[in-house]
Amino acid sequence: MWEWILVFLVLALILYLYFLKRELRKLKSGVKGLSARAKFGSRLFLDFRDKTLLNLVDELNQMITEFEGNNHQAKQMEENVKLTIAGLSHDLRTPLTSIHGYVQLLNTTEDEAKRANYLTVIEQSVRSLMEMTDNFYDLARVETNQKEVNLASISLSSLVEEVFLSFYEQFEENKIDLQFPEQIIDSQIIADRLLLIRVFQNIVQNILRYANSNALISYEDDSSYVIFTVKNDIKHESKVAIEKVFTLFYTEITSRTNTETSGLGLYLSKKLVEKMNGKMQAELEGNLFVLKIYLPKIQLQ
Known part of the structure; x- marks a missing residue:
């Protein structure tokens, strides 16, 4: 009797080892093909219902999921880098070409009025170049998580007035009525005070470029945020695709030969606001372009 039980146990063990070895070979084959198949969402599976093996397969499938996520993120970053390089090449070339052309004109004229005008244009193009390079630098640091955030208590309205009123002469020059x-x-x-200043500076530049005659600032409170809103009317030649205003290199001027802007301002501003745990939204109200920034408020105990 015991001999038959022993024989049965030995046969059962042999069958178990056979199926286990078969599933391990299958698992090995599946792992070898992961790099080629993972992008298609394939997963490892077993026919042999052994708890230890099933746990192993679950762990491997979790690793595949993480690999796919990292792979997708890497491809997205690669596409972003390509887009950034293409945009950078175009946007830097435009003011550089302008500077080169006006330098040539400057060297061929003795008319002092023309020379003064050419120098003004060159100065504006140089300022645009400096703004673009600053934005590209900040964007690179944000995208690679190298931009440090130092959160502190800030009076929103005081900072808004400080930044916006520092552009008072430009608002006057562009005949834009700024209302608080x-x-x-x-x-x-x-x-973060410095990051928020950069956000407001980008918003001001956006108003100066695209507002027709007025801009209105307002504030709201809700349970979690202070909402900063700025509305400006839109120039007739500007066409706003509201769903694209936070897209990299988008500009409201239909022609991409516009030398005043790289289309980075609002894209970068949204990234900076999100790094400060806030939100940034845009909408159209008739002929008004509306920006809303939600910033975390201090909760009173």
């Missing part, structure tokens, strides 16, 4: 709210509830927010 008559009554301000001075809510404190949690943000």
Whole structure:
């Protein structure tokens, strides 16, 4: 009797080892083909229902999922780099070509009025180049998570007035009426002062380029955020695709020969606001372009 039980156990063990070896070969073959197949969403599986092996396969499938995510992220970053290089090449070439042309004109004229005008244009193009390179530098640091964030308590309305009023002469020159709210509830927010200044500077530049005659600033409170809103009317020649305003290299001017902007301002601003745990949205209200920034407020105990 015991001999038959022993024989049965030996046969069962042999069958178990046979199926186990078969599944391990299958698993080995599946692992070898992962790099080629993972992008198609394939997963490892077993016919042999052994708990230890099933746990191993589950762990391997989790690794595949992480690999696919990292692979997708790497490809996305590669596409972003290609797009950034293409945009950078175009946007830097345009003002550089302008500078080169006006330098040639400057060298061929003795008319002092023309020379002064050419120098003004060259100076504007140089400022545009400096703004573009600053934006590209900031964007590169944001995309690679090298941009440090130092969160602190900030008076939002005070900082808005400080930044916007520093552009007072430009608003006057462009005949843009800048309106602040008559009554301000001075809510404190949690943000990085330097990053927020950069966001507001980009918004001001956007208004100066595309506003027709006025810009209106307002504030709201909700349970979690202070909402900063700025509305400006739109120049007749500007056509806004609202779904694209936060897209890399998008500009409101239909022609990409526009030398004043790289189309990075709002894209970068949204990235910076999100790094400060906020949100940035855009919408159209008739002929008004509306930007809303949600910034975390200090919660009173």
